[in-house]
Amino acid sequence: MIKKIIYTLVVVASVACGMRPSGIMSDTKMENLIFDLTIGDAVLQTHKINSQEQQKEYYDFIYSKNEVSKEQFEKSLEWYAYKPKKLEQIYTNVKNRIDTLKSDVELYKFHPEAKLLDELKALDTLQIYHFAHQYTFTSTPKADSLRFEVADKNYFALSDRLILRFLMKIDDIDTISDTLQDARVEFKITYSDSSVKELYSKVFANGKLYSYAFLPTPKENVAPISVEGNLLNSQAIVKEVKIDSVQLLRIYNAEKYPLPDSIKTVLMPKEDKQSEKKEIEQPKISEAEQEFVDIIHKDLIKLKPKIK
Numbered sequence: 001m002i003k004k005i006i007y008t009l010v011v012v013a014s015v016a017c018g019m020r021p022s023g024i025m026s027d028t029k030m031e032n033l034i035f036d037l038t039i040g041d042a043v044l045q046t047h048k049i050n051s052q053e054q055q056k057e058y059y060d061f062i063y064s065k066n067e068v069s070k071e072q073f074e075k076s077l078e079w080y081a082y083k084p085k086k087l088e089q090i091y092t093n094v095k096n097r098i099d100t101l102k103s104d105v106e107l108y109k110f111h112p113e114a115k116l117l118d119e120l121k122a123l124d125t126l127q128i129y130h131f132a133h134q135y136t137f138t139s140t141p142k143a144d145s146l147r148f149e150v151a152d153k154n155y156f157a158l159s160d161r162l163i164l165r166f167l168m169k170i171d172d173i174d175t176i177s178d179t180l181q182d183a184r185v186e187f188k189i190t191y192s193d194s195s196v197k198e199l200y201s202k203v204f205a206n207g208k209l210y211s212y213a214f215l216p217t218p219k220e221n222v223a224p225i226s227v228e229g230n231l232l233n234s235q236a237i238v239k240e241v242k243i244d245s246v247q248l249l250r251i252y253n254a255e256k257y258p259l260p261d262s263i264k265t266v267l268m269p270k271e272d273k274q275s276e277k278k279e280i281e282q283p284k285i286s287e288a289e290q291e292f293v294d295i296i297h298k299d300l301i302k303l304k305p306k307i308k
Helices: 002-011 027-046 052-065 070-081 084-106 112-121 261-267 270-281 288-296
Strands: 124-127 134-137 147-150 161-172 183-191 196-201 209-214 224-234 238-252
Touching: 027 052, 027 070, 027 084, 052 070, 070 084, 161 224, 183 209, 196 209, 224 238
Parallel strands: none
Antiparallel strands: 124 238, 134 238, 147 224, 161 209, 161 238, 183 196, 183 224
C-alpha cells in the first residue's frame, strides 16, 4: 500500500495551485490515515498475512476507522501530490510519530510490567552453597554447626540478588512463648567497597513449621565478595530442631556475567552444564518488530482474530 502511494508521488511531476476541493481530506486526516496504513503494512508483514482477501479486510478496517473511503483517500493523495511541501510535511510528521512510538515501546511506556518480565528472562538462578537435604537435632545444635560461608569473590558480580530461605521447626522446653529466647538466624553480606549488610531474624519455637527468608536489596554498582550466616545461633535449650529445604540463591545475569569455569565445576552438575550449553547454542528469535506493531496499534490488532 505505501509503495503504491510513493509511486503515485513519483509519477506526478507538476505542481498545481488552488483551494482545497470538496471531498479532499485535511492535512491532519491524511497524516492519521497514512500513519495507520504504515502500521497496517507492518502488522500484515509481521503476521505473514498474504491473502489478498484478508489484506483487503484489514485495509477496509483502517479506512473505516478513519471515516474515509479508499476512493476518497486516493483522490486526496492525487491532490496532495501537486502540493509537495504539504505532503512532505505530512510524511515528516508520520515518521516522527513512528520514531516516538518506537522509543516509547523500548522504554516500556505502554506495558511497564513487561520491563520486569524482560529483566527476569535475562536472569538465572544458581544455588551457591551445598546444604544437606535436611538437618535434625534432638537438642540444641552445637555452636557454629549450622554456619555457612562463601568467601570466593568469583561467585559474585554486580547487580547480584542473594536470597537465603529455608524451613525450620523447633520444639522448645519452654512452651510459654512462641519465640525462642537468646536465638536468631543470621545472614551477612560483605561488599567490594568494604561495606557490610547484616540481617537477623527471631526464631519461633512452638512445634510448628515456619518459613524463613532473607531478600536483601542489591547495592547499586557494588558487587558482593562474600556471604556468611548461621541457620540457628542459639543458647537456649530445645528438645528438637528440624531444618529443611535450605537454599542460598544467587540471581544474576548469566549472559552479562557468565560463571567462571572453576565455579561451574563446583556448583553445576554435568547434565546441567550440558543443558546450559545447548541453550546457549540455540539461536535467539527477536520479537522486537512484533512487539512494536502489537503494542502501538491496538486498534488494528482488534481485527486480528477475524483473520484465520
